[in-house]
Amino acid sequence: MGMSLIVKKITQLLIGLIFLFGINITLFGHLSVGGGFAGGVILTCGFILLMLAFGKDTTLGKMRTSVARFLSCTGALVFLAIALLGYIGGAFFLNFLDPGQAFHLHSAGFIPFADIAISILIVSAIFALFVLLVLSGRFTEDSGKYTEDDEL
Amino acid sequence: MTIYLMCLLLFVMGLYCLVAKKHLIKKIIGVAILDYAVNLFLILIGYREGGAPPILFKEMNQQVFSQQSVDPLPQALVLTSIVIGLGVLIMMVSIALRLYEKYKTFDTSEISRLKG
Amino acid sequence: MQQLFPLFVAIPLGTAFLVLFFPKSLTRVVEVILVISKVILLSMVVALIGHAPFSYFVGKWQPPLGITLVSDQISTLLLLVINIVGLLSLLYSFRYMEMYTSKIRFYALFMLMVAGMNGVVITGDMFNLFVFLEIATISSYALVGFGCEHEELEASFKYMILGSVSSTFILLGIAILYCTFGTLNMADLANSISVNGINKSVLFAETLFIMGFGLKGAMVPFHAWLPDAHPSAPAPISAMLSGVLIKACGIYAIIRVSYHVIGMTPLIHIILMSLGMLSMVVGVLLAVGQWDFKRLLAYHSISQMGYVMVGIGLGTPLGILGGLFHLVNHAFFKSLLFLCSGAIEYSTGTRNLKEMGGLFKRMPVTSGSCSIASLSISGVPPFNGFWSKLIIIIALVQAQYYAMAAVTVGVSFLTLVSFIKVQRYSIFGDLPEKLKKTKEVPVLMGTTLVILAILCLVTGVLYPFFGDTVLEMARDALMDQQKYIQLVLHL
Numbered sequence: 001m002g003m004s005l006i007v008k009k010i011t012q013l014l015i016g017l018i019f020l021f022g023i024n025i026t027l028f029g030h031l032s033v034g035g036g037f038a039g040g041v042i043l044t045c046g047f048i049l050l051m052l053a054f055g056k057d058t059t060l061g062k063m064r065t066s067v068a069r070f071l072s073c074t075g076a077l078v079f080l081a082i083a084l085l086g087y088i089g090g091a092f093f094l095n096f097l098d099p100g101q102a103f104h105l106h107s108a109g110f111i112p113f114a115d116i117a118i119s120i121l122i123v124s125a126i127f128a129l130f131v132l133l134v135l136s137g138r139f140t141e142d143s144g145k146y147t148e149d150d151e152l
Numbered sequence: 153m154t155i156y157l158m159c160l161l162l163f164v165m166g167l168y169c170l171v172a173k174k175h176l177i178k179k180i181i182g183v184a185i186l187d188y189a190v191n192l193f194l195i196l197i198g199y200r201e202g203g204a205p206p207i208l209f210k211e212m213n214q215q216v217f218s219q220q221s222v223d224p225l226p227q228a229l230v231l232t233s234i235v236i237g238l239g240v241l242i243m244m245v246s247i248a249l250r251l252y253e254k255y256k257t258f259d260t261s262e263i264s265r266l267k268g
Numbered sequence: 269m270q271q272l273f274p275l276f277v278a279i280p281l282g283t284a285f286l287v288l289f290f291p292k293s294l295t296r297v298v299e300v301i302l303v304i305s306k307v308i309l310l311s312m313v314v315a316l317i318g319h320a321p322f323s324y325f326v327g328k329w330q331p332p333l334g335i336t337l338v339s340d341q342i343s344t345l346l347l348l349v350i351n352i353v354g355l356l357s358l359l360y361s362f363r364y365m366e367m368y369t370s371k372i373r374f375y376a377l378f379m380l381m382v383a384g385m386n387g388v389v390i391t392g393d394m395f396n397l398f399v400f401l402e403i404a405t406i407s408s409y410a411l412v413g414f415g416c417e418h419e420e421l422e423a424s425f426k427y428m429i430l431g432s433v434s435s436t437f438i439l440l441g442i443a444i445l446y447c448t449f450g451t452l453n454m455a456d457l458a459n460s461i462s463v464n465g466i467n468k469s470v471l472f473a474e475t476l477f478i479m480g481f482g483l484k485g486a487m488v489p490f491h492a493w494l495p496d497a498h499p500s501a502p503a504p505i506s507a508m509l510s511g512v513l514i515k516a517c518g519i520y521a522i523i524r525v526s527y528h529v530i531g532m533t534p535l536i537h538i539i540l541m542s543l544g545m546l547s548m549v550v551g552v553l554l555a556v557g558q559w560d561f562k563r564l565l566a567y568h569s570i571s572q573m574g575y576v577m578v579g580i581g582l583g584t585p586l587g588i589l590g591g592l593f594h595l596v597n598h599a600f601f602k603s604l605l606f607l608c609s610g611a612i613e614y615s616t617g618t619r620n621l622k623e624m625g626g627l628f629k630r631m632p633v634t635s636g637s638c639s640i641a642s643l644s645i646s647g648v649p650p651f652n653g654f655w656s657k658l659i660i661i662i663a664l665v666q667a668q669y670y671a672m673a674a675v676t677v678g679v680s681f682l683t684l685v686s687f688i689k690v691q692r693y694s695i696f697g698d699l700p701e702k703l704k705k706t707k708e709v710p711v712l713m714g715t716t717l718v719i720l721a722i723l724c725l726v727t728g729v730l731y732p733f734f735g736d737t738v739l740e741m742a743r744d745a746l747m748d749q750q751k752y753i754q755l756v757l758h759l
Contacts, residue, residue: 032207073286077282083278091326094328095327129242163440183433186436232395236402240406254416265419266496
């Protein structure tokens with residue numbers, strides 16, 4: 001299953017760093033580049049690398065499709081709950097948490113929590129879509145053959 | 153000025169690819185090129201010659217920063233637009249896959265049961 | 269009420285993601301949750317009817333920095349239409365969607381579409397309008413191809429390609445407006461444009477908007493997706509698409525951008541009126557020869573949207589009143605017609621007019637509602653279509669466009685002709701052999717049809733009771749650009 005030994009070994013060494021990089025971009029979204037969406041996409045690319053190198057059984061053991069669907073709904077609902085909690089301060093989506101010190105990790109109110117919710121939503125949703133498009137079992141017989149359709 | 157013309161040229165190429173090709177996947181690639189062209193146009197609006205990235209560090213003066221950096225608002229708009237484009241592209245590809253299953257061809261001149 | 273305003277978007281969005289948790293066995297619980305949330309939305313709209321206009325700053329960011337949500341009377345009118353038709357289509361779909369699989373995902377997409385349309389109508393910021401427009405239309409792309417048959421997938425793909433091209437044009441228009449004026453807030457843009465005057469970049473942006481929103485609202489050079497997409501969708505979705513989506517995403521967006529943000533000039537009046545005329549004539553001429561029931565109704569949607577555009581493009585107070593009134597009426601009778609065609613398809617299994625006949629003996633409720641809706645759309649008194657078409661024709665005559673008024677009367681006559689054909693082939697006539705055992709539709713679907721039929725009658729006859737608060741104030745709010753600017757910027 002999966003690819004050759006070199007690819008598997010290098011993936012084993014790098015995968016932790018890729019996930020760590022994705023989490024870093026997510027958490028520092030309010031101070032530097034990135035944010036929820038970019039961090040989520042990097043984490044998804046980590047999962048896709050895992051699937052390409054090790055095959056579908058290992059990866060689906062790490063994140064099952066049912067878990068992915070559950071997490072995507074949860075991520076969206078947590079984001080909506082953060083927006084509705086702004087009513088405590090008086091308005092919808094109001095930044096009601098403590099602003100903290102500028103340029104520190106603990107600052108800018110609820111934005112780190114919103115980033116975490118969005119990145120969980122993006123990881124689970126895009127991974128589930130990848131699994132749907134690739135593993136549905138279509139095209140396996142004649143994929144890669146050049147047909148006359150390709151000249152249109 | 154020339155860079156805006158190049159961006160518009162990319163837009164026209166995407167539109168041409170969408171209209172002139174008959175293969176379903178090539179039409180989807182045309183839509184993707186259209187998306188890239190409009191996102192590029194949005195970013196170019198906020199660009200300033202020799203500008204700094206719009207990230208404020210602790211040591212910077214805010215007045216000097218706002219005169220030197222590029223405009224950060226179009227970057228937020230483009231982020232949203234890229235996500236929307238991703239969603240539409242994924243849906244188009246999955247419907248194209250199912251169309252291939254039903255009609256056994258990617259040729260749009262044969263996928264034309266709805267007429268009149 | 270003012271504090272609860274963003275809940276118009278938050279409630280359907282939360283419901284859509286909440287129902288995805290439930291497994292298939294708990295479908296009844298899901299249906300109860302959906303009905304509760306729709307009833308809450310409808311009661312919020314009814315509480316908003318007599319309210320003074322206000323603007324809401326999301327997150328307490330002052331304009332022009334933050335997103336504002338604006339409630340003036342025209343938003344209230346459209347919210348009323350969206351939520352009434354949404355509630356009735358939802359009730360209808362509880363029994364109709366037994367023919368399809370995965371009902372829960374259908375409900376989630378349906379609530380997402382309602383959330384998107386509510387958001388389009390209440391927002392006061394251009395890019396926010398684009399985002400909510402995309403939410404509504406992407407949900408409708410998925411809903412059109414919901415039962416994955418040959419024709420539905422083809423129709424959905426065609427709709428998707430054309431819809432995403434139009435969204436690209438709209439985004440380009442917003443980018444050009446931002447480049448020229450530096451702000452995205454609608455009231456701030458209106459202020460800058462009315463102070464600086466309309467220059468060429470604003471006209472270019474307006475052209476792109478008419479192309480983009482015109483495709484969403486099925487104006488004639490951009491109508492090619494509608495006759496394929498609306499028949500292929502399941503019947504409650506056809507009713508929602510034809511009844512509210514082309515109005516909220518198409519017509520409302522054009523009139524908000526043209527009247528309030530950019531300001532009307534005689535050139536824009538002429539463009540909108542000619543698009544309207546073209547839609548009216550082309551729509552009805554292509555509709556007369558159709559034999560598929562839902563495709564005929566889809567072509568008539570194009571024609572009736574032409575009526576609304578002519579009324580609104582005319583610019584005189586009576587014309588705008590006629591256009592807005594016809595928008596409301598069309599939502600009711602067209603969604604009733606699509607729901608009736610769905611009921612006929614549920615019972616007889618066919619949509620072809622040549623295979624039906626004599627259904628009034630076997631399905632009295634459906635044929636009664638279908639007759640009422642056909643009389644409404646043809647403009648027969650005392651149903652609601654007659655009054656709104658009369659107002660539009662009188663407005664055209666008063667503005668001295670006599671040829672256009674004559675064309676409007678002719679189009680109305682051709683509408684009557686095609687609906688006489690529908691009635692003769694589907695309701696009256698002889699009952700064919702295969703259909704001798706058809707039964708009436710279930711009670712929930714029948715109740716929805718009866719409620720919409722009563723609304724068709726009431727909206728026309730009881731106009732003096734509600735016309736002042738709902739329609740005429742919407743007309744006054746639409747014509748007054750300065751009041752819109754004052755509402756947001758100096759409040």
